[in-house]
Amino acid sequence: MGQKFTVDRDDTLLNFLYRMFPLQGKTGVKKVLASGQVTIAGASVTAFDHPLRKGDTVVILPKEVSIARKVRSNAADSLSRAGVSIAYEDAHLLVVDKPSGLLTVSTGRGKVGKELDKREKTLYALLNDYIKKSAAVDRKEAIASGGSIDRATKKVWIVHRLDKGTSGLVLFAKDERTKDLLQSKWKELVLERTYTAFVEGCPEPEKGSVQSWLLEHPKSLKMHSYPEPVKDAQLAITHYKTLRHIYRRSKILYTQLEFSLQTGRKNQIRVHAADLGHPIAGDEKYGAETNPAGRLALHAATLVFRNPYGKDIIRLMSPLPEDLSVFEA
Numbered sequence: 001m002g003q004k005f006t007v008d009r010d011d012t013l014l015n016f017l018y019r020m021f022p023l024q025g026k027t028g029v030k031k032v033l034a035s036g037q038v039t040i041a042g043a044s045v046t047a048f049d050h051p052l053r054k055g056d057t058v059v060i061l062p063k064e065v066s067i068a069r070k071v072r073s074n075a076a077d078s079l080s081r082a083g084v085s086i087a088y089e090d091a092h093l094l095v096v097d098k099p100s101g102l103l104t105v106s107t108g109r110g111k112v113g114k115e116l117d118k119r120e121k122t123l124y125a126l127l128n129d130y131i132k133k134s135a136a137v138d139r140k141e142a143i144a145s146g147g148s149i150d151r152a153t154k155k156v157w158i159v160h161r162l163d164k165g166t167s168g169l170v171l172f173a174k175d176e177r178t179k180d181l182l183q184s185k186w187k188e189l190v191l192e193r194t195y196t197a198f199v200e201g202c203p204e205p206e207k208g209s210v211q212s213w214l215l216e217h218p219k220s221l222k223m224h225s226y227p228e229p230v231k232d233a234q235l236a237i238t239h240y241k242t243l244r245h246i247y248r249r250s251k252i253l254y255t256q257l258e259f260s261l262q263t264g265r266k267n268q269i270r271v272h273a274a275d276l277g278h279p280i281a282g283d284e285k286y287g288a289e290t291n292p293a294g295r296l297a298l299h300a301a302t303l304v305f306r307n308p309y310g311k312d313i314i315r316l317m318s319p320l321p322e323d324l325s326v327f328e329a
Contacts, residue, residue: 007056013038014048016058037061079126087169087316092178092309094131094156095171097318098123100295104161104170127156127172159183160264165282168195168300168318181308186264191313192304195259195269196243196320198297198327199278200288202252207241210272214265222285223267225275237262238272246327253290254281254327258301269298281327292326299324 005020017029017038024032036044039059040052052058079086083099098104105124135154156172157179173179182189212225213233226233239260246254255278259269267286273279274286281290281297303316 003060005058005060007052007054007058009054011052012048013040013045013050013052013058016052032060076130079130082121082123082126084123084126087318088314092174093171093307093314094127094174095169095303095314095316096123096127098162098167098170098300099321100165100167100323103164105158123170124156124158131156131174162300163267163270163296163298165296166195166298166300167295167321169303169316170300171303171305178308185308188306189308190303190305192302193261193300194302195261196299196301197257197259197269197273197280198246198254198293198324199257199273199276199280200254200290201278202245202255203240203242203257203276203278208239209262210236210238210240210275212236212272212275214268214271216266223265223271225271234265235263236265236268236272238268240272240276256327270296293323295323297324297327 005016007016011019014029014033017033018026021029021032030048032038033046033048036046037060038045039061040050040056079096082102084102085097086094087097088095103122105122131154154174156174157176159171159173159179159182162168162170171182173182212227212235213229214223214225214236215230215233216223225236229235239262240257243256243258245252246256257273259272261268270280270283270286273283279286279288281288282293282295283298284291299318299320301318301320304313306313
């Protein structure tokens with residue numbers, strides 16, 4: 001795709017382009033360079049004094065391709081500015097590392113709620129923008145190279161979600177078939193999913209399980225936990241173990257726990273931490289009295305799953321974000 005040239009001697013990029021396009025004029029050559037059409041080893045280069053070595057390959061992309069790539073790059077930059085990083089991506093799957101404070105998807109309930117949500121950035125909206133602009137690049141490149149063009153509408157599909165205050169790994173599908181596969185075979189495909197949390201005090205015993213039935217209150221939207229089955233409530237099972245204690249003057253103020261989910265209910269870990277009598281720091285909704293990090297101290301740290309289209313296992317880990325380093329002191 002594009003015009004390909006092999007460098008015949010050591011030179012600077014601008015001088016090389018002048019030699020390759022003597023009829024275009026210096027202004028025209030500089031415009032090609034500034035527009036991002038010039039790539040070396042697959043990367044766009046705009047520096048006029050970029051050193052070239054004999055044998056290097058320089059490719060001049062069609063203008064429409066370079067513009068589309070710039071648009072995709074801007075979409076990727078928008079993700080980065082929002083604190084989102086891509087942990088894994090292939091033709092069917094996208095896993096990102098979400099910061100605390102970013103909604104996974106709109107939670108609007110009714111017309112007024114939906115209008116409010118339009119003004120609030122969501123992870124879903126950011127990723128849709130990125131996917132659509134990436135697809136535009138693929139189409140432009142296919143046209144330029146004479147390949148087959150995929151004109152299907154591109155978007156991400158929600159497989160699961162994290163609470164706004166929770167940071168960490170979130171899995172999306174890039175087509176509806178993959179979304180259906182992941183959701184219908186979730187227990188078979190997802191091999192490990194763990195969370196790190198800093199809870200107030202010191203839970204006893206140091207490891208164990210919590211089981212209850214969760215039901216959302218229709219007005220407060222708070223999940224209520226019941227020790228026995230009640231109408232419309234869903235069974236929730238959470239396993240936990242102690243990782244370490246955080247002391248102040250010989251007193252345990254916080255405990256770092258690792259949680260793993262046997263079921264996946266709304267606010268499940270938060271509710272079960274409260275059921276233990278040790279709510280997650282920063283979780284005022286479920287009884288926390290302190291908030292040293294200025295956020296919910298819950299992080300989706302590990303995601304291990306089997307590729308739904310093959311036998312390979314994808315293992316992803318997200319380190320604790322910097323805003324939870326307050327618990328390291």
